[in-house]
Amino acid sequence: MNIVNKLTLRQLKLNKRRTLVTILGVMISVAMVTAVATLFFSFQGLMQKQAIANDGLWHVRYHAVNRDQLAAIKKDEATKDVILNKKLGYAELPEGNNPYKPYLFVEAYNSLGFTSFPIELTQGRFPENSNEVIISSEIADNGGIHYHIGDMLTLQVGERSDQTGKGEILDENSSIQMVNGQRKEALIHTNSITYTIVGMIKRPIFEPAQSPGYTIISFVDAAGMGPEDSLDTNVILKKINGALFTHAADLAKQNNIKVVEFNEPLLRFYGITDNVQLYHTLVSLCVIITLIIMAGSVALIYNAFAISVSERSRYLGMLSSVGATKRQKRNSVYYEGAVIGLISIPLGLLCGLVGMVVTFWGVNSSIQGAFGINQDFRVVVTPMSIMIAITVSLFTIFVSTYIPARRASKISAMDAIRQTMDIKLSGKDVKTSKFVRHVLGIEAEFGLKNLKRNKRRYQAVVLSLVISIVLFLSVSFFTANLEKTFKLSQADINYDLQVSASAEKPDLDQDHIRSIVSLTHVTEYSLVKRINFDSLIPASYVPTLVSNWFDNIGQPSQSGKYAYQVEVSALDDEHLQSYAKQTGVDFQTLVNPKQLSAIVINTTSYQDSLSRKFIETSVLNAVKGDSIELGNDKFPKVRVAALTNEAPMGVTLSRESISLKLIVSQRVLDALYPKDSDELSLNLYLKSTDPLDTQYKIQKLNSQVYVYNIFQARRNNEQNMLLIDVFTYGFVALITIISIANIFNTISTSLILKTKEIAMLRSVGMTPKGINKMIHSESVFYGIKSLIYGLPLGVMGMYLIYRAFMGRFNYGFSLPWSSLIGVCAAVFLIVSASMAYGSTKVKNVNIIDALKQENV
Known part of the structure; x- marks a missing residue:
């Protein structure tokens, strides 16, 4: 280790408070990026699991596939696994006591289908051949007929035909046809099949509420297919990307398959859609939100360095006075950033992940069982989320150290030591309006002049406040619009x-x-x-x-x-x-x-x-x-x-x-x-x-x-709405906490670094009441200046997000006045609390000790 790096480490140790503040700032930034990325990937994982629990694990479905077409699907390079499914038809339920559900509805799956679709076995085992069946417990609970494992069922399985004059074939989405309390439909094209009951299942979630038949499930095997047989083939793909839509359509065309269906609820949560407008909307929103978060992260880490630019400039000036070159001074600052990053980044990653684990643990107790949600909200850690956090942090640390190092390397040693680049003492620079003194008092004027004199520190605090305002307004607007667009795209069902x-x-x-x-x-x-x-x-x-x-x-x-x-x-x-x-x-x-x-x-x-x-x-x-x-x-x-x-x-x-x-x-x-x-x-x-x-x-x-x-449709809507609420309000809460921590840390630290100045004012006779008034005046000036810049930038960010949503939706832009009013009140409240906290640390310090203090 060279001498300059040793001196750099020594300065970090001597200036413990400054070093801890910088480490804390970087930690908060890394934790923010880590938490946001983790929240996104975890929410995506939860929605994928819930979509699978509702509709099964499959990506593409080919309807009515024959033996040759099935062979072509299996050989396709994109196919990982195939799930076979066949709807065999309806059979009379002997002695059932529910006239509106008089049938058994027989379906068949291959072995992979039993685990890939939401079929919950409560007793026994799954079928292993076409003569075995598992039956729904709803037959006993609702139909009044009690079957047991090992019982034999001989059924006449066929199609339902409407007998009210239409003569159409009815499917499971059509309720029973009744006239004057009498059934007006019949089973046609029946085949006699004998089944052995080998298991019991809960009522399948995919059984329509209005279906007149209780679901029972048998086994189907491609080996038993004849040349005239057909069945539905559900494909699990090797890779999930945007090309799957075109690939599936081409495969169907080449093999003369008439109907292709996609599992859109699941694919949507992989970020895959064949809707160009929706795709562009999602990409635009991701870019805007990512840029906003990155801007907040850059500002937060930069502020951690910018607050102590004056102290670092003095130290670099000392190195220059003993012959250090520009390169050595720059490397010294880079080395300081590397040391801080080496400590802060792992701690920030850990804090972000632990914070998400604790948050999800608390959320799970609230959402478990709500509207049929049975999935845990678990932390999903991906290489991508970790790489995003590390890359953003390293980049911002580099930028944050490069700017002060470059500035310090260009000034003379004497100017750096005297800090003439940071402290402005000309009358023009510190001039204030007479209004301030006559209306607010001389203490307020002192506070304003002090802010102008320490311009860089003042700008760092205001920038921190502005970024926090923009972050909160943009993210809260994004989450509110996400919820709004979901409601626009879903049926408005308010009854069961x-x-x-x-x-x-x-x-x-x-x-x-x-x-x-x-x-x-x-x-x-x-x-x-x-x-x-x-x-x-x-x-x-x-x-x-x-x-x-x-x-x-x-x-x-x-x-x-x-x-x-x-x-x-x-x-x-x-x-x-x-x-x-x-x-x-x-x-x-x-x-x-x-x-x-x-x-x-x-x-x-x-x-x-x-x-x-x-x-x-x-x-x-x-x-x-x-x-x-x-x-x-x-x-x-x-x-x-x-x-x-x-x-x-x-x-x-x-x-x-x-x-x-x-x-x-x-x-x-x-x-x-x-x-x-x-x-x-x-x-x-x-x-x-x-x-x-x-x-x-x-x-x-x-x-x-x-x-x-229609409770099933309503429950699905409420499930998705609840999960979106968890994501959106968690997102807003996370950004709010980080913004408050950022503001509190920046302002209180800035005030603590002014210990000498406050001690000087006390030494010339300013009373504790006057100091309090000066500090409170500074908080007002901080708040006003940050709102002047933060509100227009926040509105601009909200409008960009609105325009991104307009790629898929069309509704009027309206300002969230409650958020705007709330952020104004919150800025002054948080600034005042931060100033009050900082003032307790400096008001009672011994005047002589404070004036002699070099390292803070």
């Missing part, structure tokens, strides 16, 4: 069950309704009476995006009017009163039959057929007090009582078409349309803790109703 009257009994009896809503598992209900109108709305009331949609679907304006589908939904008084309070409307206005009023749900979203963008727009250019025509002149106009974006339970916002939805009272609907009209529909919407059991009990109470069970 829909109970509707049948054609034979077109009304729901009030006693029957009361008995349904009083069932054990029902937690919430809404009774909605609904009717649709075809109404012509003047073009002046139609937003541009809506008129474009009408033009695209071939329904342009007629005589300056557009043909709207208007859906009028009437709530019962109890639920309407709650909804009116939620939307800020006087309930009495809605129940007045002399002045027909309605709440307008004035938002909709749809996917454009050409651009494939998800677009959000208002439905109507209207204001409170405007009137809407319903149908023709024989119907009275309805007054707009309020416009809202919130829909009550049972009113679904369509994602495929645009319609105008009005919420009214029963009295208003009666005034609009006769009570006994055949066009009126009455539906009961329910939320239930056990939707399957509730469906079964409703059908036992009255078989002459239709029950639509």
Whole structure:
């Protein structure tokens, strides 16, 4: 080790506080990058596992594949494994006591399918040949038939044929066909098969809630395929990349395979999509967020060095005075950075990973079991995440050491020792406004002059604050928009069950309704009476995006009017009163039959057929007090009582078409349309803790109703929304904590480094009260200056993120005022707390000792 490096190590030891502050700054930066990268990869891993738990492990599915086509798929260079699947059909369930689930639905998988698809064995074993079967426990729980392992089942397996006149073949997504309580369908093309029960499974998650058959699963083997046989082939690929879509399509074309399907929920969480707009959106967002995080990391590490530039300049000037060359001085600073990096980077990596482990441990207890989520949120450490953290840290340490070393090497030894590059004493540089002294006092003027005199330190603190503001605003805006775009792209389902009257009994009896809503598992209900109108709305009331949609679907304006589908939904008084309070409307206005009023749900979203963008727009250019025509002149106009974006339970916002939805009272609907009209529909919407059991009990109470069970679709949406919330709010919390630590560390350290200056002011008679006022004034100046720069830059970052989202979505840009107000309050609060903490360290220091102090 040469003499310069030895002196550098000695300086690091002598200036313990400065060294610890620099090490802490680098550690925080490395921990931030490590934590963000780890959070991203871990969240990606969790979503992949949950997608596999919901839909199985496969990437490409080829439908109805024959023996030769299967051989070609197996030989394909991209194929790793194949899962064979065949839907054999339906068979009567002997003596089943649920008339709405009278069948067994028989499927078959090969051995890999039992472990790759969400099939949970509770007893016994999986089938090993085509004469063995595993059955769902739901047969006993819901169907009332108890089978045991070893029992023999002889079934007539065939297809369901509709007998209501349509004659179409029904699949597992079609509920049982009933008329007057009697089944109106039959099994055709049946084959007799005898099975031995070898195991029990839980009800498969992929079984549709409305399916009329309980799932039982047998075994299928390619060796037993005849020349006319076909089955579905699910492929697990060797490599997952964007080329898989083209490759699969080419393979299907070459082998005359008609239908190819991709496991989009799983591939999406690998970052793979065949949608060009979505791909560009994802890439743009990743680039913007990465640049923002890297900028924060660079600033944080640079600040750790920049705070002590003055001390380092004096030391380098001393080396210059004894003959050190420019190269030696630069190498000294690089060596200092290397030593600090060698200590800080491993500690930062460790802190980032430990922080994520602790965070995930706490989160798991909250999400386990929520909405059917059964996967652990585990830390995923990849070489990529570690390399990102190390590379960014090494680069920023190099930049942070290069700038002061280059600056110090260009000045004379005397200037460096006297620190004339850092301390500005000219009248112009420290001049302050008279307003400061007359309004805020001489202590505030001292504080402002002190900031101007120590310009580089002042700039380092302000830069730290600005970066923290930009980081927080950008990340919080990103997470809020991520959640918004997910909601735009998903069906808006706010109930589990829909109970509707049948054609034979077109009304729901009030006693029957009361008995349904009083069932054990029902937690919430809404009774909605609904009717649709075809109404012509003047073009002046139609937003541009809506008129474009009408033009695209071939329904342009007629005589300056557009043909709207208007859906009028009437709530019962109890639920309407709650909804009116939620939307800020006087309930009495809605129940007045002399002045027909309605709440307008004035938002909709749809996917454009050409651009494939998800677009959000208002439905109507209207204001409170405007009137809407319903149908023709024989119907009275309805007054707009309020416009809202919130829909009550049972009113679904369509994602495929645009319609105008009005919420009214029963009295208003009666005034609009006769009570006994055949066009009126009455539906009961329910939320239930056990939707399957509730469906079964409703059908036992009255078989002459239709029950639509969509809890599975709703649960999948809520699962994904919960996981996104965990990611987004965890992301915001992480950035917030790091930003606070950055600000606190920078400001308190800056104040501690001014121990001499405060001691000098005390020595000439400034009171503790005056010093406090000066310090608090400095915190105000820090906050104002950082907000002047930070807020515009933050808004700019938010707009860039918004533009990136616009590659896939279309909705209005709006400033998150709550975040802006919150960040303003937080800046002053954190700055004041940091200054208060730092002042406690310096106010009680002995004046003589402080003035003599060299190393801090």
